[in-house]
Amino acid sequence: MGPAGPTGPVMSREEADRALERLEAEHEAVESSLLALQDHAGRRLLEGARLSGVTAHRWAQAEAAITLLWNGFETYSRTLETARELRARRRWPSRDDLTELTRLLRGTLTVSGGLSSGVTAGAPGMSLTEGPRLAEELTLGQLVERMNEWYAQALDVVAAADSVWSALPARIDLLAAELQRVRSLAHSVGVRPGEHPSGDDLERTTAELTSLRAEVVADPLAFWTSTGGSSAPGGGRPDITRYDAAARALEEVRREIDAVLAVRQDAEQRLMKLRDLLTRADRTLAEARSARGEVLAKIAASEVPAVSGPPTVLQEQLAAAAEHRRRAEWHRLSPLLESLERRAEEELERARAQLSAVTAPLAVRAELRGRLDAYKAKVAQHGMAEDRMLIERYDVARRMLWSAPCDLRAAEDAVLRYQQAAREVLVPGQRQTGAETQ
Numbered sequence: 001m002g003p004a005g006p007t008g009p010v011m012s013r014e015e016a017d018r019a020l021e022r023l024e025a026e027h028e029a030v031e032s033s034l035l036a037l038q039d040h041a042g043r044r045l046l047e048g049a050r051l052s053g054v055t056a057h058r059w060a061q062a063e064a065a066i067t068l069l070w071n072g073f074e075t076y077s078r079t080l081e082t083a084r085e086l087r088a089r090r091r092w093p094s095r096d097d098l099t100e101l102t103r104l105l106r107g108t109l110t111v112s113g114g115l116s117s118g119v120t121a122g123a124p125g126m127s128l129t130e131g132p133r134l135a136e137e138l139t140l141g142q143l144v145e146r147m148n149e150w151y152a153q154a155l156d157v158v159a160a161a162d163s164v165w166s167a168l169p170a171r172i173d174l175l176a177a178e179l180q181r182v183r184s185l186a187h188s189v190g191v192r193p194g195e196h197p198s199g200d201d202l203e204r205t206t207a208e209l210t211s212l213r214a215e216v217v218a219d220p221l222a223f224w225t226s227t228g229g230s231s232a233p234g235g236g237r238p239d240i241t242r243y244d245a246a247a248r249a250l251e252e253v254r255r256e257i258d259a260v261l262a263v264r265q266d267a268e269q270r271l272m273k274l275r276d277l278l279t280r281a282d283r284t285l286a287e288a289r290s291a292r293g294e295v296l297a298k299i300a301a302s303e304v305p306a307v308s309g310p311p312t313v314l315q316e317q318l319a320a321a322a323e324h325r326r327r328a329e330w331h332r333l334s335p336l337l338e339s340l341e342r343r344a345e346e347e348l349e350r351a352r353a354q355l356s357a358v359t360a361p362l363a364v365r366a367e368l369r370g371r372l373d374a375y376k377a378k379v380a381q382h383g384m385a386e387d388r389m390l391i392e393r394y395d396v397a398r399r400m401l402w403s404a405p406c407d408l409r410a411a412e413d414a415v416l417r418y419q420q421a422a423r424e425v426l427v428p429g430q431r432q433t434g435a436e437t438q
Helices: 013-039 041-048 053-088 095-106 140-188 197-218 241-298 312-326 330-381 388-401 408-437
Strands: 108-112 135-139 224-226 236-238
Touching (some): 013 140, 041 140, 053 095, 053 140, 135 140, 140 236, 241 312, 241 330, 312 330, 330 408, 388 408
Antiparallel strands (some): 108 135
């Protein structure tokens, strides 16, 4: 139906020309938007895809919006074309012409066929989920506003789906290709599902990527996060949380496979180093056992800790590691080598600590001997080597330190008595030297 009932006074020729010019510009803008939407890659993909979930629901609404948009555009175009033809009849339109132009350009259109979405004309926040009206009265200006809203709603769905499809499937495919490369390497070193945790991780990541890609293709809007506060169509970003989790899982597996590959390359060298560490630990323990016997023979009244035996468990594990290498069971050898290297270092440190604990009394005796001789040399430097008391106390301390078994506590007391006597003798001697110099 045509426009009915002009609103306000009859327009002048200039007003009618300006209104026509504005409406023609809006017509061109709407037409350009419609053609761009028609050619949008996302729209073509949505039309040809088997959709599900959120995307299927929202695309059905968007298709309804596109239908309403084209219907509205056709109504708008017909009305505008009628107004153009009327204005083109005369250079100076008559009163009747201006009245008719006013009715066409400012009057309302009785629009039917489900064009309305059930919201009052010009109301914001329209939703296509509401029941359509059979007819509605709209001016050309109000119809443009409605078409802009329908266009924004349709473009929001199209742009969001296109963004997700442009971002995620390609990334998933690249990650899947990397996964196949890692899987091939994993099989080459015996990392397989059911035999190694990383093999199980690869299976889970493969299943996740397959599922993720199928879901992204069928329901891209389920992976779209809208930008809060943005009113622009397609405002937001793809949700790559699951993709990132799969990528991290694959990276962890890749590092594990690289470690296993490294084991394959330097297994013999690492096994040789392990043998050397355990041999050094055995020798150190043997030295500690020998030293313990010496200490028990030479030092009296001293608590000497017992020395443990050689690490037979580590030797057995070392033999198992060598067998894994011989059979090329790299995935089994890798964790065993890491554990052995750590425990072998700890065993060597433990052996050294036992040797130090066992030989501690000998070290104390050596320190007391050194201190006694140092004080004797100091006494001799000051010309007091013939002092009878010092000679007696030195002989007592020396007999204790050089006798076997040596009582360390008594020897230490004797050394302290000699030191004290040396100090008492040296201080007066120093004062006397100073007086002679004056």
